[in-house]
Amino acid sequence: MWYRLSAMTVTLSDIAKDLNISAVTVSKVLRNKGRISTRTRNLVLKRAKELDYRPNWVARSLVTRRTFTIGLLLPDFTHPFFADIAKTIAETVRPRGYHVIISYFEEDPSLERSEADSLVARRVDGLIIASSQSPDRLEMFEQMRSRQVPFVLIDRPIEGVRASFVGVDNEAVGRLATKHLIEKGCRKIAHLRGPKIGLATKRWKGYADTLKKSKITVPAWFVVDAGFQDKTGYLAMKKLLESPSRPDGVFCYNDPVAIGATKALLEAGLRVPEDVAVVGAGNVHYSDALAVPLTTIDQKTREIGARAAELLLEQIGAKRAARAEKILVVPEVVVRRSSQR
Amino acid sequence: MWYRLSAMTVTLSDIAKDLNISAVTVSKVLRNKGRISTRTRNLVLKRAKELDYRPNWVARSLVTRRTFTIGLLLPDFTHPFFADIAKTIAETVRPRGYHVIISYFEEDPSLERSEADSLVARRVDGLIIASSQSPDRLEMFEQMRSRQVPFVLIDRPIEGVRASFVGVDNEAVGRLATKHLIEKGCRKIAHLRGPKIGLATKRWKGYADTLKKSKITVPAWFVVDAGFQDKTGYLAMKKLLESPSRPDGVFCYNDPVAIGATKALLEAGLRVPEDVAVVGAGNVHYSDALAVPLTTIDQKTREIGARAAELLLEQIGAKRAARAEKILVVPEVVVRRSSQR
DNA sequence: CAAGAGAAAGTTAACGCTAACCCAAAGGGA
DNA sequence: TCCCTTTGGGTTAGCGTTAACTTTCTCTTG
Numbered sequence: 001m002w003y004r005l006s007a008m009t010v011t012l013s014d015i016a017k018d019l020n021i022s023a024v025t026v027s028k029v030l031r032n033k034g035r036i037s038t039r040t041r042n043l044v045l046k047r048a049k050e051l052d053y054r055p056n057w058v059a060r061s062l063v064t065r066r067t068f069t070i071g072l073l074l075p076d077f078t079h080p081f082f083a084d085i086a087k088t089i090a091e092t093v094r095p096r097g098y099h100v101i102i103s104y105f106e107e108d109p110s111l112e113r114s115e116a117d118s119l120v121a122r123r124v125d126g127l128i129i130a131s132s133q134s135p136d137r138l139e140m141f142e143q144m145r146s147r148q149v150p151f152v153l154i155d156r157p158i159e160g161v162r163a164s165f166v167g168v169d170n171e172a173v174g175r176l177a178t179k180h181l182i183e184k185g186c187r188k189i190a191h192l193r194g195p196k197i198g199l200a201t202k203r204w205k206g207y208a209d210t211l212k213k214s215k216i217t218v219p220a221w222f223v224v225d226a227g228f229q230d231k232t233g234y235l236a237m238k239k240l241l242e243s244p245s246r247p248d249g250v251f252c253y254n255d256p257v258a259i260g261a262t263k264a265l266l267e268a269g270l271r272v273p274e275d276v277a278v279v280g281a282g283n284v285h286y287s288d289a290l291a292v293p294l295t296t297i298d299q300k301t302r303e304i305g306a307r308a309a310e311l312l313l314e315q316i317g318a319k320r321a322a323r324a325e326k327i328l329v330v331p332e333v334v335v336r337r338s339s340q341r
Numbered sequence: 342m343w344y345r346l347s348a349m350t351v352t353l354s355d356i357a358k359d360l361n362i363s364a365v366t367v368s369k370v371l372r373n374k375g376r377i378s379t380r381t382r383n384l385v386l387k388r389a390k391e392l393d394y395r396p397n398w399v400a401r402s403l404v405t406r407r408t409f410t411i412g413l414l415l416p417d418f419t420h421p422f423f424a425d426i427a428k429t430i431a432e433t434v435r436p437r438g439y440h441v442i443i444s445y446f447e448e449d450p451s452l453e454r455s456e457a458d459s460l461v462a463r464r465v466d467g468l469i470i471a472s473s474q475s476p477d478r479l480e481m482f483e484q485m486r487s488r489q490v491p492f493v494l495i496d497r498p499i500e501g502v503r504a505s506f507v508g509v510d511n512e513a514v515g516r517l518a519t520k521h522l523i524e525k526g527c528r529k530i531a532h533l534r535g536p537k538i539g540l541a542t543k544r545w546k547g548y549a550d551t552l553k554k555s556k557i558t559v560p561a562w563f564v565v566d567a568g569f570q571d572k573t574g575y576l577a578m579k580k581l582l583e584s585p586s587r588p589d590g591v592f593c594y595n596d597p598v599a600i601g602a603t604k605a606l607l608e609a610g611l612r613v614p615e616d617v618a619v620v621g622a623g624n625v626h627y628s629d630a631l632a633v634p635l636t637t638i639d640q641k642t643r644e645i646g647a648r649a650a651e652l653l654l655e656q657i658g659a660k661r662a663a664r665a666e667k668i669l670v671v672p673e674v675v676v677r678r679s680s681q682r
Numbered sequence: 683c684a685a686g687a688g689a690a691a692g693t694t695a696a697c698g699c700t701a702a703c704c705c706a707a708a709g710g711g712a
Numbered sequence: 713t714c715c716c717t718t719t720g721g722g723t724t725a726g727c728g729t730t731a732a733c734t735t736t737c738t739c740t741t742g
Contacts, residue, residue, distance in 0.1 A: 009488075011698055022722055027700060035720055057463045058408065059698035061399045062727045069442070069463070078428050083419045090445065099463065101410070102443050104431065122398045122410070122440065147350075230630055259630045284627075289571055289600045291632040352728055363692050368730065376689055400728035403697045 010051045019043055071119035072102045073129040080284050088305025109134035126150035126312045150315035154308045162324050166308040168299040169328040170199055174206020177251040177279040177297050180333050182214055186249030186277055192226035192236045194253035207251055226257045233260030241268050255280040262292055277339040295339035298332045351392045360384055412460035412468040413443045421625050429646025450475035467491035467653045491656035495649045503665050507649040509640040510669040511540055515547020518592040518620045518638050521674050523555055527590030527618055533567035533577050535594035548592055567598045574601030582609050596621040603633055619679040636680035639673045
């Protein structure tokens with residue numbers, strides 16, 4: 001069979017010519033559309049198999065205007081939080097025939113923009129974006145809306161953009177962590193807070209509100225800027241330990257900060273959790289293997305990914321622009337040793 | 342400007358009609374090809390900007406037969422090892438206009454196959470695959486070769502497939518780890534080995550060879566099957582500690598196993614590294630934050646990703662099928678506390 | 683001043699597939 | 713018998729680009 005040896009890829013009309021029928025008929029058989037006699041159908045299927053025919057999705061996409069590809073734009077998919085979300089998204093859309101193009105922008109807003117443009121040029125059917133929150137994003141997303149590109153924002157909301165959003169309830173993260181520490185008997189609860197973007201401020205607010213509600217007051221220096229890395233968390237905790245009074249519990253912006261903070265505490269000769277309880281946020285999957293297994297607030301990455309993917313598929317399928325939905329996923333305390341006292 | 346409000350996407354011929362020139366001329370201007378007068382060029386560029394024209398990559402791909410997309414097929418891109426590789430690949434191909442479709446198969450060979458087919462149907466320009474090593478892969482990759490789809494294997498080689506491969510030198514991993522332990526004064530060196538696939542066997546071989554070369558003999562029970570997870574590593578170490586003689590150094594198949602093993606050692610009242618030194622492999626990026634910071638063998642994920650991507654791009658660009666290159670990246674010891682004695 | 687050589691376009695025909703419509707033959711009911 | 717419906721296809725015309733020619737001028741140049 002010479003055609004098997006040929007480098008030429010097999011097309012619909014190759015099959016059609018072989019059988020002396022029209023390409024459209026072949027196409028119909030292969031897509032199970034229209035009325036085709038059993039005889040013709042079987043002939044086509046047989047020949048397609050013999051030739052090992054594979055449809056050309058590029059050509060198909062050109063005419064159907066669907067690529068069955070969605071774009072995922074993240075700050076960094078190496079980060080376990082985003083990697084988990086990416087995986088859940090891929091898992092959710094795969095059964096419906098979609099693939100995912102993952103791109104990342106390292107928190108660089110201009111890269112985010114060019115990547116988004118590029119994905120749109122590739123005619124992805126939709127986008128899921130954890131946006132840098134740079135000021136001009138509003139215009140970018142409005143442009144996407146006007147171009148009718150379906151998209152869903154995750155993790156980081158953008159004020160004023162009429163688009164669906166899925167993320168964790170960050171105030172609830174702060175509330176849960178703080179409430180947990182109070183329940184464990186802590187009264188002098190500090191907070192190593194993250195960078196001054198909305199997200200970290202919400203976690204702080206949950207912390208502050210919960211303290212107020214429980215009529216607990218703490219000195220102003222109990223709230224320390226601690227960045228988002230283990231190193232910065234380590235330094236922040238050192239600074240906190242130099243202050244006049246010492247906390248008996250610390251809620252950290254995220255797990256790396258908590259890990260750094262724990263290190264600083266242990267180095268200072270303090271016991272965790274006996275002297276100071278520590279709670280992180282994020283539930284990175286190695287929390288269990290740490291020096292002191294870390295109590296943390298799980299951000300429900302699987303739920304975020306699945307909901308975002310479903311929302312996007314819904315939008316893609318809809319005739320008219322669907323209304324924007326904001327979904328706040330409820331976080332959950334995962335208790336480990338760092339808060340057991 | 343009514344056309345800005347219209348949902349219709351702007352095409353080349355929209356611009357052409359507006360300016361009363363041919364679509365091909367517009368295409369030439371936008372691609373910087375052929376001879377075009379400055380006047381026409383400027384007119385086209387101006388109009389394109391006004392209309393916010395974006396080329397349709399699907400149409401372009403259909404005629405150029407290039408999608409500028411490469412497929413990446415991994416067992417699990419949540420695993421830091423693969424996530425790092427994926428990132429480096431994306432980083433390497435991005436400057437040349439490529440995007441990456443990431444897919445994963447959870448070690449399920451049939452899923453691997455269907456995903457590979459699906460990526461080929463989408464006409465990716467090439468594939469990078471960390472294959473499950475199921476027996477029928479040989480046929481699968483031969484088929485790819487005959488279909489002229491450029492691809493590069495990473496991490497897990499397949500015997501008998503004429504394709505480029507990039508991975509770490511696993512025997513060297515075993516050699517380096519063992520040599521390091523010997524240098525640290527260990528003489529009773531055990532090995533918690535991984536699953537019976539080629540990869541783990543090579544690490545074991547590096548271990549065994551190095552012991553032999555140093556004329557060190559160890560009892561047979563010093564080599565224990567330990568799976569590839571922290572839990573299985575924990576259990577394996579417990580088993581090892583029940584045996585008649587105790588090791589003073591352990592080379593673990595990978596970092597999770599090493600973490601589990603360390604936990605078992607500490608629970609048994611032994612000190613790490615004073616009583617038993619531990620070396621892992623993989624250099625997961627939280628190794629530093631562990632109970633005992635872990636000495637490990639870095640697998641050079643960045644180098645693997647970059648080399649694989651370069652090899653693939655070379656193949657894509659080549660007229661004739663390039664010859665298959667096997668690249669073994671040289672691993673490196675990262676010394677931390679778990680082996681400092 | 684005829685012939686040749688560029689410069690600056692335009693024409694034609696794909697790429698591989700599908701949407702939308704059309705048509706012939708066979709069957710069926712009154 | 714006539715008309716209508718159903719079955720099983722076929723025809724046509726794109727989708728938005730680009731590759732490969734071809735055409736039409738305008739200069740040179742000997």
